[in-house]
Amino acid sequence: MHEYSGQHRILVAVDCIIFGFDGANVKLLLVKRDLAPELGKWSLMGGFIAPSESPEDAATRVLEERTGLKNVYMDQFMVFGKPDRDPVERTLSVAYFALIDIHQYEEQLTGEFSPEWFPLDNMPEMIFDHADMVKIALKELRYKAALHPIxxxxxxxxxxxxxxxxxxxxxxxxxxxxxxxxxxxxxxxxxxxxxxxxxxxxxxxxxxxxxxxxxxxxxxxxxxxxxxxxxxxx
Amino acid sequence: MHEYSGQHRILVAVDCIIFGFDGANVKLLLVKRDLAPELGKWSLMGGFIAPSESPEDAATRVLEERTGLKNVYMDQFMVFGKPDRDPVERTLSVAYFALIDIHQYEEQLTGEFSPEWFPLDNMPEMIFDHADMVKIALKELRYKAALHPIxxxxxxxxxxxxxxxxxxxxxxxxxxxxxxxxxxxxxxxxxxxxxxxxxxxxxxxxxxxxxxxxxxxxxxxxxxxxxxxxxxxx
DNA sequence: TCAAAAGTGTTCTACCTACACCCATGG
DNA sequence: CCATGGGTGTAGGTAGAACACTTTTGA
The missing domain is CATH 1.10.10.10 (Winged helix-like DNA-binding domain superfamily/Winged helix DNA-binding domain)
Structure with a gap:
């Protein structure tokens, strides 16, 4: 037996809510989406899980590819899975929040899709359900940070x-x-x-x-x- | 555009760690697996996510199908996703712990695959990574119950x-x-x-x-x- | 009348909070 | 020499922990 028959397979992504602190404000790192539809709209950093990867591996990879950072503190906090959350095709998203030292983050060459930091009280419109994800991530961050020195x-x-x-x-x-x-x-x-x-x-x-x-x-x-x-x- | 091309789709399941309390001991409800391989071995209650379902929907359905119970307290606590965790085929599992009133649970007709309650200190051997899932679920339960009246x-x-x-x-x-x-x-x-x-x-x-x-x-x-x-x- | 479990009361301590005050120093 | 932010001190209140005691009633 090599697979379960008659079952429905789903595309699975990871998305990272990346927090930074510039000395005055807590900020989130967003990118412009490089896929259609919604191409060019602000989005969390994410990517699909490859066949050989665990969700953690994928999140680590995405973060490193996009920011150059390794050994980042990350917490898996929720799976977002409403069937229609992605209009293209059903996609499950495993969400992580990541905490990085904003000064470690080297400004990427400022191309059209370069990431940008946004303060929490001035977030741009985002694709799909990413605004919900941010809201819940912030709540989780507050919850966990109230108890543990993260x-x-x-x-x-x-x-x-x-x-x-x-x-x-x-x-x-x-x-x-x-x-x-x-x-x-x-x-x-x-x-x-x-x-x-x-x-x-x-x-x-x-x-x-x-x-x-x-x-x-x-x-x-x-x-x-x-x-x-x-x-x-x- | 109707789907993302060149991506790998994954089978996604939900598994429920069902806690009960009989007045003296905290117990877990397990079932005998009704699929090959490992047919007949003890397993958490689980099932695959259907096309129209969110993970929550699936967990609710699985619980109702197997126990007859509705409106059960459930908490999504972690995704288990190591690529090789299921030997048949890559399967992601979204894990929930569920808290039920053990007396509400009506003994199902005792067929070969009927569920059974096990005390935490005397769990049988379980399939795949289900023992890990139980361990983490218990930790989450203790964590959450220390702070909230669940x-x-x-x-x-x-x-x-x-x-x-x-x-x-x-x-x-x-x-x-x-x-x-x-x-x-x-x-x-x-x-x-x-x-x-x-x-x-x-x-x-x-x-x-x-x-x-x-x-x-x-x-x-x-x-x-x-x-x-x-x-x-x- | 006694054993066994339920429930109320008391003290001690530790920590949290809300303040006031001193310290160091660049301009 | 003073304004500004950094750091320490202190007193009051609150809540948790550890303990003693009374209450109820079936056997």
């Missing part, structure tokens, strides 16, 4: 506490008390203080920190509470 | 606080302090006290409660804390 993935290797705070404020669209935030954050034991200071944003300068990688991995599943009353955001 | 779905319409506690203890395989548990539980405002008592398990008798449905729905997203130190279970 937002570090959006920052460079060294960062300051105030930077991290504005990242959290960007993700949750609120302001947090600086003093409580930094105390909670430092008490997690996740950070290692460096000697260097960032003098960009203040005269006093803020110390850089880096992640304590082993502590990070060991405590990843632990619930954190960097976000006060997180459930109000869902 | 375990009510495993109990009948009326239930006592001690019953609910042994359910939680079954899911997390620990014991909780009775006094703290009931106080926390009642303070959620999720329960409505009934006049009737359950006299089965004690002489004094324990009051029955039912869910306050509107409160349940409104507060579903809120984080609860019925499980002390939940992260130690992940």
């Amino acid at each position: 937002l570090f993935q959006l920052l460079p290797g060294k960062f300051t506490v105030p930077q991290l705070q504005s990242l959290y404020e960007g993700v949750y669209q609120t302001e947090f008390d600086d003093r409580n935030f930094s105390r909670k954050l430092l008490s997690t034991g996740l950070l290692v203080k460096l000697d260097e200071k960032d003098k960009q944003s203040s005269k006093k300068g803020a110390f850089y920190y880096k992640l304590d990688q082993s502590h990070y991995r060991e405590n990843f599943e632990k619930f954190l509470n960097l976000v006060p009353n997180p459930d109000k955001f869902f | 375990l009510f779905q495993l109990l009948p319409g009326k239930f006592t606080v001690p019953q609910l506690q042994s359910l939680y203890e079954g899911v997390y395989q620990t014991e909780f302090d009775d006094r703290n548990f009931s106080r926390k539980l009642l303070s959620t405002g999720l329960l409505v006290k009934l006049d009737e008592k359950d006299k089965q398990s004690s002489k004094k008798g324990a009051f029955y409660y039912k869910l306050d449905q509107s409160h349940y729905r409104e507060n579903f997203e809120k984080f609860l804390n019925l499980v002390p130190n939940p992260d130690k279970f992940f």
